[in-house]
Amino acid sequence: MNRTITFHGIFPPHSNHTLQFCGNTTDITAFLVTSYSLETILGVLGNTCFLSILAKQKEKAIVTNVFITNLIASGLIMCIFCLPFTIVTVLLNYWVFGEAMCRMTSFIQCTSMTVSILSLVLIALERHQLIINPMGWRPSLYQAYLGIAIIWILASLLSLPFMTNSTLSDAGFKKFYLTGSYTSKAICISSWSSDESRLIYLTALMLLQYCLPLVFILVCYLRIYLRLRKRKCMFEKNSCRTVPLKRINVLLASMVVAFAVCWLPLHVFNSIDDWNYKIMPHCLHDLIFSLCHLIAMASACVNPIIYGFLNSNFRKDVKTLILSCQHQSSVQEYEHLSLSTMQTDVSKDSLRLSRQQNPI
Numbered sequence: 001m002n003r004t005i006t007f008h009g010i011f012p013p014h015s016n017h018t019l020q021f022c023g024n025t026t027d028i029t030a031f032l033v034t035s036y037s038l039e040t041i042l043g044v045l046g047n048t049c050f051l052s053i054l055a056k057q058k059e060k061a062i063v064t065n066v067f068i069t070n071l072i073a074s075g076l077i078m079c080i081f082c083l084p085f086t087i088v089t090v091l092l093n094y095w096v097f098g099e100a101m102c103r104m105t106s107f108i109q110c111t112s113m114t115v116s117i118l119s120l121v122l123i124a125l126e127r128h129q130l131i132i133n134p135m136g137w138r139p140s141l142y143q144a145y146l147g148i149a150i151i152w153i154l155a156s157l158l159s160l161p162f163m164t165n166s167t168l169s170d171a172g173f174k175k176f177y178l179t180g181s182y183t184s185k186a187i188c189i190s191s192w193s194s195d196e197s198r199l200i201y202l203t204a205l206m207l208l209q210y211c212l213p214l215v216f217i218l219v220c221y222l223r224i225y226l227r228l229r230k231r232k233c234m235f236e237k238n239s240c241r242t243v244p245l246k247r248i249n250v251l252l253a254s255m256v257v258a259f260a261v262c263w264l265p266l267h268v269f270n271s272i273d274d275w276n277y278k279i280m281p282h283c284l285h286d287l288i289f290s291l292c293h294l295i296a297m298a299s300a301c302v303n304p305i306i307y308g309f310l311n312s313n314f315r316k317d318v319k320t321l322i323l324s325c326q327h328q329s330s331v332q333e334y335e336h337l338s339l340s341t342m343q344t345d346v347s348k349d350s351l352r353l354s355r356q357q358n359p360i
Helices: 025-056 063-081 083-092 098-132 141-165 171-176 195-237 245-279 282-297 299-309 312-323 339-354
Strands: 166-169 187-190
Touching (some): 025 282, 063 083, 063 299, 083 282, 098 166, 098 195, 141 166
């Protein structure tokens, strides 16, 4: 069976027709176009702003900032190469960008999503080593850049089937329009040699892009939380400088929750769609996919909020960027600690305590 890409999302739904909804299609189309447009604007502006501020920071060479920059860059690519094409396809109800872009957008979307998830894994691993094993191995800058290069290569290889199997087809239009202008229109589809190969690939993709990374991230942050909770009392007993545990834990929890919540609906939908798509109402199929896809794409918009706007010095940098838009180096004492400063403090305290006790 061929899988038709209706909205040209990362995981296309089953469909042998053009866009169909129950009820008033004009209202639904207007809602989707508006929602996708807002996500595009917020995603592009937010990620671009974050990248420009990270580039100006004196601490930009810290390993965590390198990983975060890569994560934000992959989110920006996703906003550019996924959301605008989705908006036009929803509005026109057919693919207008040619077969080359049909193949490239599927490939780029899947690659950027995989890079985003693997970047979260690298961040979790780096923080785990920073807090749990501060005297042991920690990635250097060279290893950080090498890790980023590796995940881009792996993500590209993992996404190749989307490039090779994506093509244009006018079968859906010929079915409903025997003559007229619609016979020259086409939709972007993924054509697989067999159902078995499709199911194997998409199931493996779901495991590698969601389930396994989420388990790894949860384990890392659970261990971090338990270690910080254990050390809180030790800091107080030894009159040490108290680490802002609450702020760190909120940041860590936000990363995991945003990743899990945003992508869960789309993965559930695609799992049902892959194995038994007939159980979903025919005219609600595309609408359900659209809503799930909107939520998933929101992950590229919330990352700047999680990594930036929860940080007071980042908000100050945003205000400076908006008000002046000039390249001025202003030396300020921030009221709150930045992400990298928090990690430096945690590392120092961890090294201090590691000399007093055996690690877990």
